Amino acid sequence: MKAGQDRIRNLVINSFRAVGAENEARFYIKVFRSRRPHRFAVILLDPRLTHLELEMFAIQLAFLSELGLTPIVLHEGVLNRGGRRRKDGVDALHETLVASWNLKGIPVVSFLEEDERDSRPNLSGIRRATRSGQVPLVPISTSGTGTPKRKESVRSEFLKWIVAELKPFKVLYVTPEAGLVTREGRILSNVNLRLDPPLALQKELSRVSALLFGEILSLLEVAPPPLVVQVTGAEGFLEELFTQRGKGTLVKRGAEIVRHEDFSTLSRGRFSSMLGRAFGVPLRRIYHSRSFNRRYPIRSIFLERGYRGGAVVRSAGEWEYLDKFAVLPAARGEGLARDLWRTLLEYHDKFFWRSRASNPVNQWYYREADGMMRRGGWFYWWRGIPPSEMARLLPILDDIPDTLAQKDSPKGKKGRGS
Template identity: 30%
Template sequence: MSQMRTTIVRLLSNMASAKEISLYLKRFARMDAARFAVVKVGGAVLRDDLDALVSSLAFLQQVGLTPIVLHGAGPQLDEHCAAAGIAKRALDGLRVTPPETLAVVRRVLLSENLRLVEALQAAGVRATSIQSGVFEVEVLDPDRYGLVGKVIAVHTPGIRAAIGVGSIPVIASLGETGGGQILNINADWAASELVKELQPYKIVFLTGTGGLLDGDGRLIDSINLGSQYEALMGAAWLHSGMRVKIEQIHDLLMQLPPSSSVSITRPDELAKELFTHRGSGTLVRRGERIEQHTGWNALDRTRIAALIESGFGRRLAADYFEATQPWRVFVSEHYRAALLLTREVFAGGELVPHLDKFAVAHDAQGEGLGRAAWQAMRASVPRLFWRSRPDNPVNEFYLEQADGCIKSERWNVYWYGLESLAAIGQAVDHCRARPASLKEHCHA
């Protein structure tokens, strides 16, 4: 038990506040156990990060959660096929699988499945090996791909039986035809079909890179398919492997509710991804379009007010809409995130953008929708200042986005793009003098 406590302390130290963790635990506790999370584990993770994976899964079980784990074994298959003198061939992102390759695929996948289950059990984690019976398949194109299957049905009784006794199902990405023929199936495709069937709250892909990388090798922290997909697919730096991955995720999310998302992260960041708003790695979400308006006329004020009051837990001043003249309003298509900007007069008549409200609905927190709305705003607003209460949990995010911050007992003042000390001073003076527009202890 002391080892388990050490694991939990180590994982918790990587997270944010206890309030965030409690929020997610309560949210997960209210749902069907089989809909908590599907975690797809790449073969490189099994090879290189098994200990970190086991520790993260042990933590989830310790707090009463049971993820469904599906794994591949790509690097291991490459190694064993090479040792057997079988050349690797791939078409359209799929491993061409003649009979001699299928024998290796089956042996290696079953071996890796048992290795993970045994490692979990050795750490005191209840885990169940599921090597067949989940993915019913038919041969995709025998002349082109060989013994590669296309999933036509997903059967979950074995998965639900394991979850029912608190055991983590560990599923090998092998398919079986109605006549009992074993076929190789792409692990990402298998994960997609499993997700469509179970509709889990969280979908996590664990990889060695910990996320998707841009053309300069930097981690992409979030992708909003609703507003970024076409531009992303047209990017010159997007290589074929990543293109296939993003297309698969896009096709998957288009069949799920708008709030759905896929997280790509490392095994040691799994708990952070599940239990904090900020998460880790790359968050790919179906997302919502972010619309831009220049006044109240085209907006539903009732929905804007409900969003702000829900997000802050305080009521707006009765005259807020009459007293506030927006310069720009950035709002998601379903009114689940919004940024309200005014322009304030500085010395010499200069008009400087000011963030008056930034609100995200409770059920959208953790999706990355707020960050997507912020990015849309930032792309068209080169300078900005705003204020926040010192105890606002969003302040960490604000610090990341700001060029600077001046703190006081009542307000923190943030800015980016202000080029002179005089402008910064005026921003601070304005924020300190501006009356509050939320009743009682507001956060904006």
């Protein structure tokens, strides 16, 4: 089994290598596999998906299954008004999905209940299925419930219930629109409810997306943190899961980021511990030394209120230097890095930084930076600074001392760290 998972993992990674996202894919596969199986993700298939879209989704679901990732898949069922199952409704769709997935080697477990008196599945059975590497397929019965608005309410309440009970890390809506779409036809990439006013945003969305966004807001109001919701299409499903850029819309509550001017208003010990856990190595003593802080005085410290991530901006001569940018492993995949970055840009629009060539976040940095230069085993980045100034910045970057207890330093820069 492990050999098969390694083979599929390499296939997935190679496919992302073609678009420059190999390190991101490795990173997210590791993050997702570290969680309890039933808490990985709940996926809701839109009833408007075509047969071709369902086939594309199934192919990508087979990849996830081979990787040892077992999402819980929900689809809307069809009942007649008497509450009995119609063979041309939920049973037909459900049986079609089961047959298709079995042909693709997906170890699916059907939760199509025979007892209509209880339309909610056995949660213990779902947990057992995911622990054994099986994918639960669960119908939501919405027909016979009246108006379309009532159907949406039934689906919403079912989803709230299963999220409250299983506490998944992600909820993914797989829809024909492949994201939340504005009236102009643009797919939103990221929605931060702390920074983006929901009512104003809802008015900008198409009718279908506005209705779905309302359902997402209702879910996030009652769901336990740190749940994030993603809206994507069948074709871009894996890209939405395994890359920073994604291919759809990420909706989240948004982290509370607080700016500090120095360490006097926060716990230096907790902050240092967070950095050490995020980087996998402790800080060197020099980081809090007087000499280092006189040479590179702090301009801003950005900290998530729960100490799950943070960033440090210092002065380096006449320039500003992004000294640290880190998120705890347990918080990765929530979009916390984007929240930190967005807050940082409100205060600093011209700065430089560096990262190791092996850093999985480099693909994201590449999209956020104005320029990049590779120097030995390092990437040097800048934003808001003219490229012509980099000749003056290189000696500064080269001279910044190592503040992390790295086991291995990039070639050509022995003793230097980020």
